[in-house]
Amino acid sequence: MKITVIGMGYVGLVTACGLASFGHQVLGVEKNHSKLKKLMQFESPIYEQGLDELLNKAAAEGDIQFTTELNGADGSDLIFITVGTPSTNSGHVDLSQVYTVINQLVHIITKPTILVMKSTVPPGTGEKIIRRFLNKCKTEVNYISNPEFLREGKALLDWFYPDRIVIGGKDNDSIQQVKNIYKKINAPKLVMGITSAEMVKYASNAFLATKISFINEIANICDLLGADIDEVAPAVGMDKRIGSDFLRAGLGYGGSCFPKDTKGLNFISTLHGYNFNLLKAVIEVNFQQRLKAVHKLHTMLGGLAGKKIAVMGLTFKPGTDDVRESPALDILSLLASEGAVVKACDPHGKDNAFKYFSRKIIFCEDAYECAKGVQAVLLNTEWPQFIHLNWSIIKQTMQTPYFVYDGRNALDKKRLSKLGFKYCGVGRPCN
Ligand code: UGA
DSSP states (O other), X not given: OEEEEEOOSHHHHHHHHHHHHTTOEEEEEOOOHHHHHHHHTTOOSSOOXXXXXXXXXXXXXXXXXXXXXXXXXXTOSEEEEOOOOOBOTTSOBOOHHHHHHHHHHHHHOOSOEEEEEOSOOOTTHHHHHHHXXXXXXXXXXXXXXXXXXXXXXXXXXXXXXXXXXXXXXXXXXXXXXXXXXXXXXXXXXXXXXXXXXXXHHHHHXXXXXXXXXXXXXXXXXXXXXXXXXXXXXXXXXXXXXTOSTTOOOSSOOOSSSHHHHHHHHHHHHHHTTOOOHHHHHHHHXXXXXXXXXXXXXXXXXXXXXXXXXXXXXXXXXXXXXXXXTOHHHHHHHHHHHTTOEEEEEOTTXXXXXXXXXXXXXXXXXXXXXXXXXXXXXXXXXXXXXXXXXXXXXXXXXXXXXXXXXXXXXXSOHHHHXXXXXXXXXXXXXXX
C-alpha cells in the first residue's frame, strides 16, 4: 500500500520504517530542515536502538522516501499523523500541529483516503476532527484512531511485538484496511469506537504512572519503617493480579509521555467537571520524588552551598538520548540554585541536556571525570555504563563523605559499602 507518515519524531520514524519493512511504499514528511537533511541521507536524527539499520534496509529496498512537502500525501491509501502534541503549563494538550496538518490536508487531498491518528490526542478529539475538518473534504476521508504504545529505547521491539493493536473507527472497510497493514504482526487487533481508542492510550499511560508513584510511596514508607523495597516490590509483583512490571522505585517517571499524558487526562477531566483525585496525587508524588533526592543530598552533606556533586545520567531512562521531563533537569537546576558545584555526564543525553543549562553545570565526557573531586554521586539514570563502573577507582578520586544516592536502586549496595561509600537508595536502607 502507499502510505504517508507525517511527522518524523520518535513515533513517526519508527512507524514509517516499520511499515516500510512490511513492504509498503512509505513517504515520510518532515518540515524541520535539519532533520530532513539527515533523513534524506537515511540517517536517523534520533538515537533509537536498531532504527538506523531498519531505515537503511528500507532505503536500500526502495520502500521509503522523505520530503518536506505535504502535497505528496495525495494519492496515499493511508495517511498517518504522528506530529507532536505537547502539553502547555496548565496540562492542556496543544493540538495546533495536528490541526494545522489536517487543515492543509483538507485542501490537498483529491483522492479517497484513510486518516490514521497516531499522535496522542485527548479523548473526543477524533470526533471533533471529523466534524470540523473531514466533513468538508472534497473526497471521502475516513478517520481511524490507532494509538501507539512504543517505549523509547525499545520502540522497535514494541512495534514488531506489541501486546495489542487498538483500532478505533466507524467505517468497516477502513478498519479492515488498517488491520491489513498490520497483518504481519501477531497480536490481538482490538476494534472499538474512536473515543474509546483514544481513552485506551491515556488510561494505559495513567495506570502505569500510577504504579510507579504507588511503589515510590511504598519505598518512602519503607525508608521510614526500616523495610527494604528490594524485598517488598518483587513479592508484591508476584501476585498475578498486580504483576511485576513498573514496580521499580526510584526518582519517578519522566519523558515525553507519562508527564504529558497524566497532566492531559487530568486537564480534560477537570474540563468536564470531574475531579480526578487519584491522578492528581500520582502527578504530585512524582514531582516530590525528585525533590527527595535533593533533600537527601542536603542532609547527607550538611547543606548544598559549595558542595561538589556528580549527577550520573541525564536522560529520563537508559537507551535514549531524550532528556524531556527527566528528573535530572529539576535536580540539576535545584542543586545549582542552592549553590552546589554540579558536574554531570550521560552516554547519549549530554547534548540535549546542555541546551537547558549552558554554563551552570559542568558537563563531563564520562563518569570517571564526572566523579573526580566530588563529595557525592547521584545516580539519575541506570545506564549499564554506570552500573558496571570501577567504583574503587571512583572512590580514590572522590572526597569525603563518599556519598552515593542511588536514585534508581541499580547499584550493588553491598559492594559499594565494602569499598567504603556511604550509600542510600530509594526504599533501600542506607548503610
Ligand atoms: C511510555 C509507555 O511505556 C509506552 O507504552 C507509551 O507508548 C509511551 O510512554 C508513549 O506514550 O508514547 P516511555 O515514555 O518511552 O514509554 O518510557 P517507559 O519505559 O514507560 O518509562 C517511563 C518512565 O518511567 C521512565 O522515566 C522510567 O525510568 C520510569 N519508570 C518505569 C520507573 O520509574 N519505574 C518503573 O518501574 C518503570
